[in-house]
Amino acid sequence: MKEKENELRIVDPSFGSRVLDLIMDINYLRRRQLGGSTHPEIFFQIKHIFHILESIGSARIEGNHTTIAEYVEREIEDSENEDEAITEIKNNEAALSFIEEVIETTPINRAFVCELHKLVVKDLHREGSQTPGQYRNTNIVINHSKHTPPDFLRVNELMDELIAFINKPDPEKYDLIKVAIAHHRFTWIHPFDNGNGRTVRLLTYAMMIKMGFKVDNGRILNPTAVFCSDRDAYYDALQRADEGTDEGILAWVEYVLSGLNDEISKIDNLLEFDFVKSKILLPALKGLKERKIITTEELKILNKAAEKQEFKTSDLNEIFPDQNSVYLSRAVKRLRDLKFLKPIEENSRTYVLSFLKNYLMREIMICLDREGFLPMKNEV
Ligand SMILES: Nc1ncnc2c1ncn2[C@@H]1O[C@H](COP(=O)(O)OP(=O)(O)OP(=O)(O)O)[C@@H](O)[C@H]1O
Numbered sequence: 158m159k160e161k162e163n164e165l166r167i168v169d170p171s172f173g174s175r176v177l178d179l180i181m182d183i184n185y186l187r188r189r190q191l192g193g194s195t196h197p198e199i200f201f202q203i204k205h206i207f208h209i210l211e212s213i214g215s216a217r218i219e220g221n222h223t224t225i226a227e228y229v230e231r232e233i234e235d236s237e238n239e240d241e242a243i244t245e246i247k248n249n250e251a252a253l254s255f256i257e258e259v260i261e262t263t264p265i266n267r268a269f270v271c272e273l274h275k276l277v278v279k280d281l282h283r284e285g286s287q288t289p290g291q292y293r294n295t296n297i298v299i300n301h302s303k304h305t306p307p308d309f310l311r312v313n314e315l316m317d318e319l320i321a322f323i324n325k326p327d328p329e330k331y332d333l334i335k336v337a338i339a340h341h342r343f344t345w346i347h348p349f350d351n352g353n354g355r356t357v358r359l360l361t362y363a364m365m366i367k368m369g370f371k372v373d374n375g376r377i378l379n380p381t382a383v384f385c386s387d388r389d390a391y392y393d394a395l396q397r398a399d400e401g402t403d404e405g406i407l408a409w410v411e412y413v414l415s416g417l418n419d420e421i422s423k424i425d426n427l428l429e430f431d432f433v434k435s436k437i438l439l440p441a442l443k444g445l446k447e448r449k450i451i452t453t454e455e456l457k458i459l460n461k462a463a464e465k466q467e468f469k470t471s472d473l474n475e476i477f478p479d480q481n482s483v484y485l486s487r488a489v490k491r492l493r494d495l496k497f498l499k500p501i502e503e504n505s506r507t508y509v510l511s512f513l514k515n516y517l518m519r520e521i522m523i524c525l526d527r528e529g530f531l532p533m534k535n536e537v
């Protein structure tokens with residue numbers, strides 16, 4: 158192999174290439190101001206669902222076959238005895254929250270990467286690590302892959318180089334290429350004894366937020382969908398990059414960027430309330446009624462709540478002109494007790510629809526699946 162072929166470097170796409178078009182498209186989405194009409198409380202809950210989906214997706218690459226349905230059942234029942242598969246998913250969720258909390262003030266350095274690893278393998282045995290939060294001190298192989306990672310003695314130096322590469326202030330136009338190249342380089346080095354895939358997918362998430370895909374002003378990112386919906390395609394694309402040639406690296410970059418572009422454009426729809434209402438919330442409520450979890454009257458109330466986004470008991474007067482306010486307040490209280498409605502603030506009498514930790518969450522996931530938001534098919 159030529160010396161250059163192992164060198165960590167930016168590869169320039171040619172002017173007419175698809176990679177260049179993708180960079181322009183994604184940069185447009187990065188700069189676009191988000192002023193969505195979906196209520197922040199509703200958006201926040203949908204975002205939480207995406208954290209869960211992202212985590213299930215990441216945990217499913219090898220070995221862990223927990224389905225969305227199983228996970229939701231456990232969320233609803235708040236089951237105490239967690240098995241390893243559920244812990245793996247929860248760990249990923251915790252790591253995503255950690256990233257969002259600290260990313261504005263924390264550099265992407267060795268301590269940060271090691272912290273991600275520690276969170277990912279916490280309390281795991283089968284999918285855990287001998288040395289959580291520390292680079293490996295043995296040589297390893299990657300299952301189902303032809304690539305043999307470098308000798309453990311070189312990990313330190315190679316990771317220092319990678320971290321310097323990530324932080325080097327190159328022109329902004331290279332940001333996305335660097336995200337893709339860093340992802341491959343990380344798994345190529347395979348700095349940890351296990352959990353490298355889960356850690357690097359989180360690193361990609363962190364890099365994208367740092368690059369300006371801010372999640373706190375309302376964007377949802379699900380890069381895992383790119384890597385985890387088709388494991389064979391992911392492994393094949395990584396293998397192209399293993400070749401170390403400009404062509405191999407650009408093929409990998411194109412794979413990553415086209416996946417990210419599809420994902421980001423699709424998910425931005427969730428900022429449009431008309432879309433969320435008609436394609437997700439109302440059909441999900443209908444599903445709840447069909448399963449006889451709520452009554453026809455309750456469906457009407459929740460539909461109203463979905464339509465108004467912020468909703469008060471008095472909003473029900475038009476749909477139930479014959480009922481008195483005590484009766485309606487009781488009906489609303491029951492839905493609040495069932496956690497399908499929640500006050501926008503403590504003690505407030507204004508409510509929003511609530512769908513975390515209840516059966517509406519499952520119906521919402523079914524609707525997200527129908528609209529093509531779930532990478533894994535037929536698992537809800
Ligand atoms: N040819 C390859 N070159 C570089 N990296 C690869 C290659 N094939 C697979 N990988 C990476 O190795 C990861 C698997 O390594 P490891 O078992 O340490 O990670 P994990 O997080 O435990 O597992 P998983 O990614 O399956 O959830 C894959 O997710 C992928 O990121």
Ligand SMILES: [Mg+2]
Binds near residue numbers: 219284351352353
């Ligand atoms: Mg593993």
